[in-house]
Amino acid sequence: MAETNDPFWYNSSPAVVVDNVSMVYQVKAESAGGDGLYGRYKSLFNRPAKTKTVVPDRVHALKPLTVVANHGESIGVIGLNGSGKSTLMKLICGKAKPTQGAVYASSTPIMLGVSAALVPDLSGRDNVVLGCLAMGMTRDEISAKYDGILDLAGLESAINLPMRSYSSGMSARLRFAIAASINPEILILDEALNTGDDEFRGRTKRRMDELRGQAGCVFLVSHSLSTVQDLCTRIIWLDKGDLLYDGPPAYGLKWYRRYTKFLAEGNNAEADRIKRRMFQELQPARVIPKVPGRRKSTWV
Numbered sequence: 001m002a003e004t005n006d007p008f009w010y011n012s013s014p015a016v017v018v019d020n021v022s023m024v025y026q027v028k029a030e031s032a033g034g035d036g037l038y039g040r041y042k043s044l045f046n047r048p049a050k051t052k053t054v055v056p057d058r059v060h061a062l063k064p065l066t067v068v069a070n071h072g073e074s075i076g077v078i079g080l081n082g083s084g085k086s087t088l089m090k091l092i093c094g095k096a097k098p099t100q101g102a103v104y105a106s107s108t109p110i111m112l113g114v115s116a117a118l119v120p121d122l123s124g125r126d127n128v129v130l131g132c133l134a135m136g137m138t139r140d141e142i143s144a145k146y147d148g149i150l151d152l153a154g155l156e157s158a159i160n161l162p163m164r165s166y167s168s169g170m171s172a173r174l175r176f177a178i179a180a181s182i183n184p185e186i187l188i189l190d191e192a193l194n195t196g197d198d199e200f201r202g203r204t205k206r207r208m209d210e211l212r213g214q215a216g217c218v219f220l221v222s223h224s225l226s227t228v229q230d231l232c233t234r235i236i237w238l239d240k241g242d243l244l245y246d247g248p249p250a251y252g253l254k255w256y257r258r259y260t261k262f263l264a265e266g267n268n269a270e271a272d273r274i275k276r277r278m279f280q281e282l283q284p285a286r287v288i289p290k291v292p293g294r295r296k297s298t299w300v
């Protein structure tokens with residue numbers, strides 16, 4: 001594991017242990033010329049498919065990987081589309097069961113997903129109450145936190161307008177303020193902050209630092225590398241289900257930027273070279289049993 005200057009890093013205990021986890025989705029496959037729309041189109045015009053393409057019916061979203069996330073860390077999760085970031089988050093918060101391995105967490109992770117509970121026709125104010133109720137807060141807790149949530153959202157008079165009139169950035173502010181209000185020990189933000197402006201990013205950073213200061217652990221999935229750079233103390237880079245990097249942001253982001261630049265230029269050979277390099281340098285965490293039936297996490 002590379003060096004870091006993060007003051008929260010030391011003396012911290014694991015908040016989440018992803019122990020040798022892999023994920024394979026079973027999907028209903030269809031071959032070219034089959035009974036799907038494409039096949040029907042072909043038969044409609046009497047054009048039989050030239051070849052029958054075999055489509056895999058299993059998607060290896062995550063290859064076996066081990067990650068130990070400590071209290072006091074904010075971990076950015078980066079990678080190209082379809083690299084397995086959301087899958088990893090779903091496994092961590094218990095929304096999906098891994099095909100192999102196990103996930104341990106020191107408390108129930110909260111995913112910033114209160115949006116499902118929010119009602120577009122209601123005002124921001126009413127949605128704060130609704131979102132808090134959906135997260136299991138009591139009326140007294142909501143009353144105590146209400147002003148703080150409005151403050152963090154920073155929507156000013158727009159808080160009185162129906163949510164359907166909000167921009168995606170304004171909705172993101174409200175959702176973040178609601179989700180962060182319960183002081184979760186483990187908070188997962190999947191693409192939630194991508195639409196925010198610089199001012200919101202500043203607010204988010206302060207709130208995330210507060211959570212980390214209270215020994216919380218934050219996962220932030222994002223395609224915005226500047227957001228990850230600003231907000232995270234560590235990054236995890238996934239690529240086609242493989243863990244390529246786990247360490248301080250500066251080094252990982254430097255190589256990720258080069259990697260995506262080469263891919264965008266169509267220079268796959270150089271991109272592959274970077275991928276091989278990251279694989280070689282990766283020093284994955286290992287989870288070793290302390291005594292039979294119990295687990296102790298360690299960096300190697």
Ligand SMILES: Nc1ncnc2c1ncn2[C@@H]1O[C@H](COP(=O)(O)OP(=O)(O)OP(=O)(O)O)[C@@H](O)[C@H]1O
Nearest residue numbers: 025027059061079080081082083084085086087088
């Ligand atoms: N419910 C599902 N059923 C089948 N395959 C799935 C399912 N969810 C994800 N996948 C597949 O798993 C792989 C990883 O998907 P995932 O959503 O975790 O990637 P991601 O890194 O979050 O992508 P993005 O950046 O586009 O959001 C993809 O190939 C995707 O098609």
